[in-house]
Amino acid sequence: MRTYGSRGRLLFWAAGLFVAGVLLTMLVVSGRTQEIDGAVFSWAGTIHMDGLTALLKALTYLGNGVVLAPIALVVALLFWIRGDRLEAIFLLVGVVGVEIANEGLKAAFDRPRPPGFGLIEMPESASFPSGHAMVGTCFYMLAVMLISRVTALPAFLSGLVTGIMMAAVCFSRVYLGVHYASDVLTGLLFGLVWLFVTWQWYEGAVSRYRAFRRPPRIYVPRSYN
Secondary structure: OOOOOOHHHHHHHHHHHHHHHHHHHHHHHOOOOHHHHHHHHHHHHHOOOHHHHHHHHHHHHHHOHHHHHHHHHHHHHHHHHHOOHHHHHHHHHHHHHHHHHHHHHHHHHOOOOOOOOOOOOOOOOOOOOOHHHHHHHHHHHHHHHHHHHHOOOOHHHHHHHHHHHHHHHHHHHHHOOOOOHHHHHHHHHHHHHHHHHHHHHHHHHHHHHHHHHOOOOOOOOOOOO
C-alpha cells in the first residue's frame, strides 16, 4: 500500500504551507497584494475567448459545493460498501474539515468580491480565500490518494491529471472575474495544509488499525526428541 511519505514529513510540509498561507494572508490584509491582484485581474479581462470561456464555465462547477458534496458522499459510500471504512471516514473528515475552515476564514476576513466581468453570476459569499481552490483541491487530491491506496489506480498519473484539473479550476475563478489571484493562491495553500494534516491522521489510524487487526501469534510447543 502506498504511504506518500512519512508522517513527520507530512507534518513538515503542512507546517511550511501553513506559514506561507499565513504570510500571504497578512499581505492581503495589509493591502500589499492590491497592485498585483489588480494587474492579474486586468490581464484576465484581456484574454477572454468564447471557447475558453465556455470550457472554464464548465470546469469551475467541479469546485462548487452543489457538485462536490454529492461526489464526496458517493465516493465515501463506495468506500464503505467495499469495506474500506477508514478511507470513507477520512474522506469525509477531509472535506468537512476543510469546508468548515474555509467558511471560518471567509467570515473572519469578509473580503469583497472583485468587480467581475459579467460572465457568471457573482457568488454571495466573501472572496477570501477561494472555496473552489481550498475545498476543491483538498477533496479531489485526497480522494485520488485514498482510491490509489486501496486499488490499482496509478497514483502518479491520476494525481497529475487531478492536479491539472484543479489548476484549471483555480484559474477559472480569476478568469471568470469572481476572485482575485491572492484569494485563489491562499485557498490553494490552506487546502494543501488540510490535505497533508488529514493524510497524516489517516496514516496514524491505518497503523493503529493494522496493529489491532493483526492476527494473534499461535504458540506451538517445541518438541524435544
